[in-house]
Amino acid sequence: MKLKLTRSLPLELVLILISLLFLYPIYYLFIGSLKEPNDFYDTFSFPTTLYLGSYEKVFDKINFFNGLWNSTLVTLSSLTLTIIIGSMAGYILARMNERFFRYAFIFILSGMIIPTIGNLIPLFKLAISLHLMNTRIFLVILYTASQLPFATFLYSAFTKSIPRELEESASMDGCGRFRNFWRIIFPLLLPATGTYVITNVYIIWNDFLTPLVFLSQEKKMTLMPLVFQFMANSQSIDYGPVFAASVMTVLPVIVLFLFTQKYMLKGLVVGSVKG
CATH class of the missing domain: 1.10.3720.10 (MetI-like)
Incomplete structure (x- = not known):
């Protein structure tokens, strides 16, 4: 059992990496919609406050x-x-x-x-x-x-x-x-x-x-x-x-x-x- 897990570990790591590559654009899309305009271009930052002004502008227009x-x-x-x-x-x-x-x-x-x-x-x-x-x-x-x-x-x-x-x-x-x-x-x-x-x-x-x-x-x-x-x-x-x-x-x-x-x-x- 340990041998099988060891052999499959590199493949699992590769699949996890591929999953993260596909999930990151979705994460960036959701997080970007909640950022304030001044913080938007800080790509990897997480919003300090949940800014809903972007959604309000969408519903207005x-x-x-x-x-x-x-x-x-x-x-x-x-x-x-x-x-x-x-x-x-x-x-x-x-x-x-x-x-x-x-x-x-x-x-x-x-x-x-x-x-x-x-x-x-x-x-x-x-x-x-x-x-x-x-x-x-x-x-x-x-x-x-x-x-x-x-x-x-x-x-x-x-x-x-x-x-x-x-x-x-x-x-x-x-x-x-x-x-x-x-x-x-x-x-x-x-x-x-x-x-x-x-x-x-x-x-x-x-x-x-x-x-x-x-x-x-x-x-x-x-x-x-x-x-x-x-x-x-x-x-x-x-x-x-x-x-x-x-x-x-x-x-x-x-x-x-x-x-x-x-x-x-x-x-x-x-x-x-x-x-």
Whole structure:
């Protein structure tokens, strides 16, 4: 036992060092938001008093709760639509063996290759032609479409690990395919759903470019463009309020990760074992 501990000690020290390197920017962000303006540039100092003036400036100049509502609405709507459509598509592609469905699966996966930023100009024209410019609905459509390839791939892989006998037994009891999926298959796909939500909620929540391009009214903006707008409207950059705004923006996803990381790890382990 002592020999094993001795051999693993260098690796553990390296992992601790890497963890500290990743945690230091978060520490600097939180501590910087609580420092007085005169103490801000003292990088390694801890604030002598908890200065909340930076947060007061943010609430005075940013409609934070409106941005929080917009980010939450867009994120939850996009995730819900992607889960519904992606789970059904993954189920069909996993259960059907015809050549058409195999080609369709490859076609859907090809959507993972094309980044959204490469389609901004045609998407901009599409939003104008559909009269969806400056609407949160168009953001939900974009996020859903961009996330569907990965969601379909994930659900298809998990569906293949579920025995067909469960569906056959339900079919013998008079359960149709649609009811069969939602009553039997979808509950068994909860590890895949948890894995998808936890790994993709940050992509939508932290997205800056898409809402900046397609939203112009402040009351419809998500948090990331609001923080950028706050910095752009400042005559001189006051880093304390910028750090405070960044803390309030990332805090919800940090809390979400702390409470759901075990479910993500469980889903990844289940998927790897079953796959």
